[in-house]
Amino acid sequence: MDINVVNALPYEEFVKLFGNVVEKCPLISAAVWSCRPFKDLANIEVHIAEFIHSLPDSGKEGILRCHPDLAGRDLQSGTLTQESQEEQSQAGMTTLDSAEILKMYRLNAEYKDRFGFPFVICARLNNKADIVRQLSERLKNDRAAERERAIEEVKKICSLRLRNIVLPDIQTKL
Numbered sequence: 001m002d003i004n005v006v007n008a009l010p011y012e013e014f015v016k017l018f019g020n021v022v023e024k025c026p027l028i029s030a031a032v033w034s035c036r037p038f039k040d041l042a043n044i045e046v047h048i049a050e051f052i053h054s055l056p057d058s059g060k061e062g063i064l065r066c067h068p069d070l071a072g073r074d075l076q077s078g079t080l081t082q083e084s085q086e087e088q089s090q091a092g093m094t095t096l097d098s099a100e101i102l103k104m105y106r107l108n109a110e111y112k113d114r115f116g117f118p119f120v121i122c123a124r125l126n127n128k129a130d131i132v133r134q135l136s137e138r139l140k141n142d143r144a145a146e147r148e149r150a151i152e153e154v155k156k157i158c159s160l161r162l163r164n165i166v167l168p169d170i171q172t173k174l
């Protein structure tokens with residue numbers, strides 16, 4: 001999709017197209033629409049990142065709280081967004097055995113108890129072993145460091161989702 005086409009979208013169409021590039025946070029795309037005209041795809045990412053980093057800690061944590069757990073309730077009940085379903089499936093979350101599901105549930109619960117927001121990682125860039133290792137390691141971080149780390153993962157997820165929309169014919173398998 002040509003960047004001039006993106007720049008010409010009315011905000012309703014822009015939000016419809018990009019509203020879930022950050023999981024369940026259409027506000028971000030609705031806000032970034034005001035930054036048109038975008039030079040290119042990377043420029044959209046820059047504006048999204050600037051918006052996210054301009055938020056107070058509570059806002060950043062709010063973004064994290066909009067993310068479904070990996071291998072969690074939403075996956076088990078089939079209520080993930082299409083993007084999350086595809087991402088979690090690609091990371092092997094849909095083929096865990098019961099012991100692996102229980103391990104993810106326990107680690108996710110421990111993480112949420114410690115930080116007050118869910119563990120977020122860019123699933124497309126990790127397999128299930130990476131995810132368990134990262135979850136175990138990042139549990140040791142302090143809250144501020146972990147908040148920033150998780151937001152970096154949100155930005156990676158966003159970048160891949162944007163590419164899937166704007167460059168659908170190029171497989172974004174990194």
Ligand SMILES: NC(=O)NC1=NC(=O)NC1=O
Binds near residue numbers: 067069070084120157
């Ligand atoms: N808690 C999460 O990290 N969730 C997710 N990461 C992704 O890449 N897709 C998700 O649903």
